Amino acid sequence: MRNSSNSSAQQPTIVKYVETLHTGIQTQALSRYAIGFVLRGTKHIYDGDKRQTLTRGELFYLGIGHHYVENIPDNGQPFEQILFYYTPADLQRILLHLNITYGLNISNQHSCENCDNRTHVAMPGWSSIRSFFLNTNNYLREEEFRHDDTAENIKMTELIYLIASHEDCCIKSKVLSNIDAEKENFEQIIHNHIFQDISIEELSRLTHRSLTSFKKEFRRHFQMPPHRWFIRQRLMHSRLLLISTSKSISEIGNECTFPNTSHFIKLFKKEYSMTPATYRNYHIASGHEGAAHVCVEESVPLREAL
Helix, strand or coil, X not given: CCCCCCCHHHCCCEEEEEECCCCXXXXXXXXCEEEEEEEECEEEEEECCEEEEEECCEEEEECCEEEEEEEECECCECEEEEEEEECHHHHHHHHHHXXXXXXXXXXXXXXXXXXXXXXXXXXXXXXXXXXXXXHXXXXXXXHHHHHCHHHHHHHHHHHHHHHHXXXXXXXXXXXXXXXXXXXXXXXXHHHHCCCCCCCHHHHHHHCCCCHHHHHHHHHHHHCCCHHHHHHHHHHHHHHHHHHHCCCCHHHHHXXXXXCCHHHHHHHHHHHHCXXXXXXXXXXXXXXXXXXXXXXXCCCCCCECCC
8 A cells, every 4th residue: 555664654554465367376474463355366375285275255364474375366357355464562552442442342262273373364254344345445446545544544443343343263363362562573583583594592592581481482382392393384485495496406405494405305205205306296297386486575566556
C-alpha cells in the first residue's frame, strides 16, 4: 500500500499480492507476524516433507522467520491474497482497546500439535471473516485508503476482533500468543542467524541470556535443541534449492552453511533417507521441479501495484 522502509512504523500493514505466473516454490522471510487470506488460486505451504494446501476462502497465519510457499494461479486467472502484518506492540494496543472500550474478554484454551510445532496454521474462513476480506479487497481499490493510517488501523482492529471473538482454534491461539514482545525479539534474532556460521554461545550473548537459560528458552520456543533445529532449517532450505535450481550439490551445501560437501550429504541422507543427488533426480523424474525465488517481506516483486 505504501513504499517500504526500514522503519516498521512506515511499513504497510495491509498488502495485496497478485501473481499471474506460476513461479514455483518461494522462500518468504518475515520480520513481522502475518494473517492472510486466499482470494483466488491455490497456495501450498511447506514444512519439511509435508505440504499444506490452501484454496480460495482460506485463512492462514505465518509466524516470524522463513516460510516455503508456492502460489498457483487458477485457470488463467492470477493468484491473489491479502496479508495483514503486525507486531506484538500492535496486537497489545488493539486488544487493550477492545477490552477497555467494548469489554471484550479474551481467552483461549486451544492447544494442539499444529500450534505447538508449526510457525504456520490455516483453516477455512468463517462467514464473517470471508466478508471482511472481500470488503478489504474493495477498500484496496480506492486510492485514498492506501495512504490512510487511520483506515488501516480500523481494519486491523476489526480483523483482530473477528479472530479474538471466534471460537478457540489454531489461528486464534497463534495470534494471541504473539503479545509477548520479548518472544518476538528472541525469535527474530534466531531467524536472522539461520544461515550464518555462529556458535550457540554467541547467540546466547546476542539474546542477553546465559548459555543454560538460552537453551531452555530455545527449546520452549522451537520444541527442540538449538543444534538440531538449525540443522533442520538448513536442510529444509537445501531441499528447496535442490528441486528448484541447477546449483551443484557443493554450492547448495555451502549456501546452507554446512562446513563441507561430505558433511552436508551425510546429514541430508540421515534426515531424508537419500542423498541430495538422489532427492533431486527423484523430484525431476516426478515433475516437481520449479523456479525458486527468495522473497523478503515488504520488498516482494509480486506485490500488486495498487
